Amino acid sequence: MYKKTLVSLLMVLFTGTLILKGQPTGNSTVDLLMSAYSARMFTSDPVSDSDLDLILKCGLKAPSARNGQPWKFTVVRDNALVAGVISNATPGNVLILVSGPESSQQGMNSDFDYALATENMYIAAQALGLGARIYTGPVSSINSGKKQTLNIPDGYRVVAVLRVGHVSKDVDASSSASTRKTIEEVVNYR
Numbered sequence: 001m002y003k004k005t006l007v008s009l010l011m012v013l014f015t016g017t018l019i020l021k022g023q024p025t026g027n028s029t030v031d032l033l034m035s036a037y038s039a040r041m042f043t044s045d046p047v048s049d050s051d052l053d054l055i056l057k058c059g060l061k062a063p064s065a066r067n068g069q070p071w072k073f074t075v076v077r078d079n080a081l082v083a084g085v086i087s088n089a090t091p092g093n094v095l096i097l098v099s100g101p102e103s104s105q106q107g108m109n110s111d112f113d114y115a116l117a118t119e120n121m122y123i124a125a126q127a128l129g130l131g132a133r134i135y136t137g138p139v140s141s142i143n144s145g146k147k148q149t150l151n152i153p154d155g156y157r158v159v160a161v162l163r164v165g166h167v168s169k170d171v172d173a174s175s176s177a178s179t180r181k182t183i184e185e186v187v188n189y190r
């Protein structure tokens with residue numbers, strides 16, 4: 001009994017260590033989450049319509065408070081418009097502008113919903129072998145003067161920008177990712 005418990009404990013510790021080190025676990029979703037990173041270096045290969053469609057569908061699938069699905073997604077492919085939002089964008093990058101109603105409904109926690117939709121698309125892009133990065137830096141300048149040019153639906157404000165594109169196969173994903181706090185720093189139990 002004692003031996004069995006000890007073996008189970010060692011297995012849990014071993015698996016946990018593997019996961020934290022980013023080594024493959026054999027579970028493709030967990031492996032993807034552990035290797036995901038915010039890309040900066042993109043190539044100019046175009047994102048296919050079929051990949052874009054799948055990414056958007058994964059955004060639609062995000063859970064939301066009371067299934068309110070308060071988001072709109074605006075796809076920007078035009079290189080000049082993309083560069084007007086993210087100055088160092090690479091031609092071929094696609095932006096997905098995630099918006100929500102200007103007058104948010106009380107008690108709906110909509111910011112949470114937008115974040116989940118954005119994260120779904122961020123992860124989906126990487127699952128399809130693309131690179132992605134979330135931005136909130138450009139949001140205020142979009143909302144204060146570029147909404148019409150970017151075709152943001154009337155009565156909506158942009159809350160996040162997702163940049164998607166191809167990344168060079170030479171980019172080393174694990175050294176491109178930023179470091180994370182340790183489990184001990186973040187998690188507590190009672």
Ligand SMILES: Cc1cc2nc3c(=O)[nH]c(=O)nc-3n(C[C@H](O)[C@H](O)[C@H](O)COP(=O)(O)O)c2cc1C
Nearest residue numbers: 036037038039133134135136137138176177178179
């Ligand atoms: C809500 C949010 C806003 C962000 N805004 C920006 C931004 O304006 N500019 C930028 O370069 N990166 C932005 N990022 C990317 C973060 O800097 C990045 O996720 C973080 O440094 C972790 O890096 P990693 O994902 O490569 O490990 C943002 C990420 C999130 C989740």
